[in-house]
Amino acid sequence: MIAAFWSVAALAAIWYGLAHAGGGGGWRASVVKTISTAALARAGLAMGAPGWVVAGLALGAAGDFALSRPGTRWFLAGMGAFALGHLAYVAAFLGSFGPISAPGAMGWAIIAPLLALVLSTEVWLAPHTGALRWPVRGYGLVIGAMAVAAxxxxxxxxxxxxxxxxxxxxxSDLILAVRMFRLTDAAAQGLAGRLLWPLYWGGQALILWGAVAG
Known part of the structure; x- marks a missing residue:
């Protein structure tokens, strides 16, 4: 059954990436996109992955569905689901695999640029988000926390x-932010959508794979 769940997830991800990642597709695209991550969550249950990781994947599936639907309300619902998913990963990274490691010089060499990246969004992103400025700011802090926890x-x-x-x-989230708020050309937006999808789904799959190994 584990192999079946992984196969369904991978096939749905490939289908979505080839047919719908650039935009469009309606309800069929929404269903395929959601299945690609929901099947990972189900595989995580079957493999005994930590509960917080399974929760992160399940919330990602909910976010996938919401972001695939048109309209600001769906966008905010998707952002909220992904924010909760990132917080679930923070809980997993900090509490499910033993005592956390002290950053050390190498760790700080990674954390410092991450913090700088989050702060830089005030310059290149926030001024372009309009009424969504505060939700986008909050989401940036949450995904930054997830990266630092990793x-x-x-x-x-x-x-x-x-x-x-x-x-x-x-x-993938950085590309999504640029696609949503900085790109105006339809062709560029489609290219960004096709690029971010394998990064996003591959990231989710790697988190699950590593969590089970850990």
Whole structure:
């Protein structure tokens, strides 16, 4: 059954990436996109993944559905679901794999640019978000916390995969922010959508894979 859940997730992700990631598709796209992450959550249950990781994946599936629907209300619902998902990953990274690691010089060399990146959104992103400025600011803080928590993961099996997954997730959210609030050309928006999808889904899959290994 575990292999079946992974297969469904991967096939749905490929289908969505090839047919719908650039935009459009209506309800069919929404269903396929949601299945691609919901099946990962189900695989996590079958594999005995930590509850917080399964919760993060399930909230990601809810966010996938909401963001695939048109309108500001759906966008805010999706942002809220993903914010809760990131907080679930923070709880997992800090509490499900043993005592957290002290950052050390290498850790701070990663954390410092992450903090600078979050602060920089006040310059290149926030002024372009209009009425959504405060929700976007809050979301930026939450995903920054998730990335820092990944840096603090204790040394062990699965640590590298989870950190890589968190990095891909962060990259996908940055591209999404640029696509939503900075790009105006339809072709560029479509290209950004096709680029962010494998980063996002691959990040989710790596977090799950590393969590089970850990």
């Amino acid at each position: 840096v603090l993961l204790p040394t062990g099996a699965g640590q590298a995969a989870m950190r890589a997954g968190a990095a891909l997730f962060l990259a």
